[in-house]
Amino acid sequence: MDILRAQERRIDSETLVACSRRTSLRCLGAVSLAFGLGWSPEVLSGAERTTEKPNAMNLNPRLFSFVGGRNGPWKVLESRAVIGEPLSPVERLEVVAGNVAPGSADAAWVLRGATSNDRYVTRSEKDQLLARQPALGRSEADCAVLIPIRKNAKWWSLTTDERRQIFEERSHHNAIGLEYLPAIARRLHHCRDLTEAEPFDFLTWFEFAKSDTAAFDRLLTRLRASEEWNYVDREVEVRLFRGS
Amino acid sequence: MDILRAQERRIDSETLVACSRRTSLRCLGAVSLAFGLGWSPEVLSGAERTTEKPNAMNLNPRLFSFVGGRNGPWKVLESRAVIGEPLSPVERLEVVAGNVAPGSADAAWVLRGATSNDRYVTRSEKDQLLARQPALGRSEADCAVLIPIRKNAKWWSLTTDERRQIFEERSHHNAIGLEYLPAIARRLHHCRDLTEAEPFDFLTWFEFAKSDTAAFDRLLTRLRASEEWNYVDREVEVRLFRGS
Numbered sequence: 385m386d387i388l389r390a391q392e393r394r395i396d397s398e399t400l401v402a403c404s405r406r407t408s409l410r411c412l413g414a415v416s417l418a419f420g421l422g423w424s425p426e427v428l429s430g431a432e433r434t435t436e437k438p439n440a441m442n443l444n445p446r447l448f449s450f451v452g453g454r455n456g457p458w459k460v461l462e463s464r465a466v467i468g469e470p471l472s473p474v475e476r477l478e479v480v481a482g483n484v485a486p487g488s489a490d491a492a493w494v495l496r497g498a499t500s501n502d503r504y505v506t507r508s509e510k511d512q513l514l515a516r517q518p519a520l521g522r523s524e525a526d527c528a529v530l531i532p533i534r535k536n537a538k539w540w541s542l543t544t545d546e547r548r549q550i551f552e553e554r555s556h557h558n559a560i561g562l563e564y565l566p567a568i569a570r571r572l573h574h575c576r577d578l579t580e581a582e583p584f585d586f587l588t589w590f591e592f593a594k595s596d597t598a599a600f601d602r603l604l605t606r607l608r609a610s611e612e613w614n615y616v617d618r619e620v621e622v623r624l625f626r627g628s
Numbered sequence: 629m630d631i632l633r634a635q636e637r638r639i640d641s642e643t644l645v646a647c648s649r650r651t652s653l654r655c656l657g658a659v660s661l662a663f664g665l666g667w668s669p670e671v672l673s674g675a676e677r678t679t680e681k682p683n684a685m686n687l688n689p690r691l692f693s694f695v696g697g698r699n700g701p702w703k704v705l706e707s708r709a710v711i712g713e714p715l716s717p718v719e720r721l722e723v724v725a726g727n728v729a730p731g732s733a734d735a736a737w738v739l740r741g742a743t744s745n746d747r748y749v750t751r752s753e754k755d756q757l758l759a760r761q762p763a764l765g766r767s768e769a770d771c772a773v774l775i776p777i778r779k780n781a782k783w784w785s786l787t788t789d790e791r792r793q794i795f796e797e798r799s800h801h802n803a804i805g806l807e808y809l810p811a812i813a814r815r816l817h818h819c820r821d822l823t824e825a826e827p828f829d830f831l832t833w834f835e836f837a838k839s840d841t842a843a844f845d846r847l848l849t850r851l852r853a854s855e856e857w858n859y860v861d862r863e864v865e866v867r868l869f870r871g872s
Contacts (some may be wrong), residue, residue: 442825483823498821501784510787540745543754549648577742577821579727581686 403409446498448573449484450530450587452477458528458624466608468534468618477530477624479589484614495532496580497587503544504551509558516565525569525591529600530622539615540576555610564603567596580585584618690742692817693728694774694831697735702772702868707864710852711840712778712862721774721868723833739776740824741817741831747788748795753802760809767812769835774866776828783859784820799854808847811840827860 430441451462452471456478463471472492478544486494502510551557561570569591575582592600604621657817668772696704696715700722707715716736730738746754795801813835819826836844848865853859 420782444821444823444825447823496823498823500821502787506789507787518737543746543751544792546748548788574821577688577744577818579688579691579740579742581688581821 385461393583402510435522443483444498446500447481447483447578448497448499448587449480449482450469450477450495450497450589451480451484451488451491452493452495452583452622453488455490457626459627460622461625462621462623464621466531466619466621467616469620471532471622477622495530495575495584495587496582497575498578499571500574504548505558506552509552509562513558513565516562518569520569520571520589520591522569522591524593526626527592527594527597527600528624528626529590530624531588531590531604532618532620532622533586533588533616534618535586535615536586536617541628550612550615555607557607557610557612560603560606560610564599568592568600568603657702670728682807688742690744691725691727691822692741692743692831693724693726694721694739694833695724695728695732695735695739696737696739696866697732699734701870703871704866705869706865706867708865710775710863710865711860713864715776715864715866721866739819739828739831740822740826741819741828742822743815744818748792749802753796753806755807756806757802760806762810762813764813764815764833764835765855766813766835766837768837770870771836771838771841771844772870773834774868775829775832775834775848776862776864776866777832777860778828778862779830779859780861794856794859798854799851801851801854801856802845804850804854808843812836812844 445559452474454475456476458477458479460474460477463473464470474492483496484491484494486496505513542550547601552559561568573587573589574585575587576585590600664823696718698719700720702721702723704718706723709715718736727740728735728738732738749757786794796803805812815833817831817833818829819831820829834844
């Protein structure tokens, strides 16, 4: 249930500015707000935001930080570059709901992204995904994989219909993913439109039981063989296990 | 050419953290980088970002801040709520390429957004738009209008195909906009996936000559009458004129 506990922590960005000048990531827990398990991007998307003066407490409620370093519930089993540059090697990973300053002393790297509305899914695909996808934090899901991905300028210069054609009609991204539900839980985070320039466009996060590892490997192989992956210019795979 | 000058200013976010504790927005100019006129979102989208440690200088290169207060080249002629809450009244507006801290003493409000890849445009529509749309900063375009918009949770829970159906097939958003080119220059900024929770989902920015005001008014009336606007739950219209 580590992920769920992480989701309960909300981080004050002013605290984090201060934190980044200290030596420990631990102070991040100084400010916390309840973060309900029933949360979904849609629920938080609208009416709550009524002020035009965002303040230190006013973070994007869909923001998550993936903190690579010496702490956190997830032990890094392997970290390798699939395409382009690797990430610095780290021992452990923590997933924090909120914003962690990249300069935090205990973090070798921090990757941030926000869950958002779907981009390339049709109603029929979405309904199937919603019906079959499991929640994160299942007790049996002791394996996780973080795969940060960047797509190239050519991808982003395409229009939505062209991207959808490649993503689904020719690469079957949704259809392939659907085959591995409910074994593989996933959450997609978007980085490209954050306030900061992030090194990746997406952070993909997967959770599954150890016994489903071969199925997960097969899923990865099929997606990486697709036309869509011609547009990926950086990809790192970080394999994790919950525990010490 | 005020907008173009504003685009030449790149802001160091650490400077801005310091700024927010002082009394003047003027210090924002302390750090500036060249910002080429030939810039487009696609050009900056990929290969430049190679580090996994974003630092203070590492802002989203597509980020703009709209600063309402007592300074800036744009005089506010009128600011009114079209749907939902108004913005605080201000005298002037400055458009800054980069991140301005909302707490800046001279600013009554700061709205931020980033230009991004197109969401609901087909290749044929995009090609027509690119062929006809003028650049910002034309010397004859002495009128500008900032229209921040928020869409409701229902909109964001729709899938892309459903949103596209409403946006274009039933509301003709692109087709209507195309009729007013090249008179009306525009730039769209996305706020929904920034690191902070912003009060609006989009900041739309228009520039045109005073003699095209009636055409612009007609454009607004037609878009606001469309089905798409059923999903708008906050909209403010800020009319601006360049000069004193």
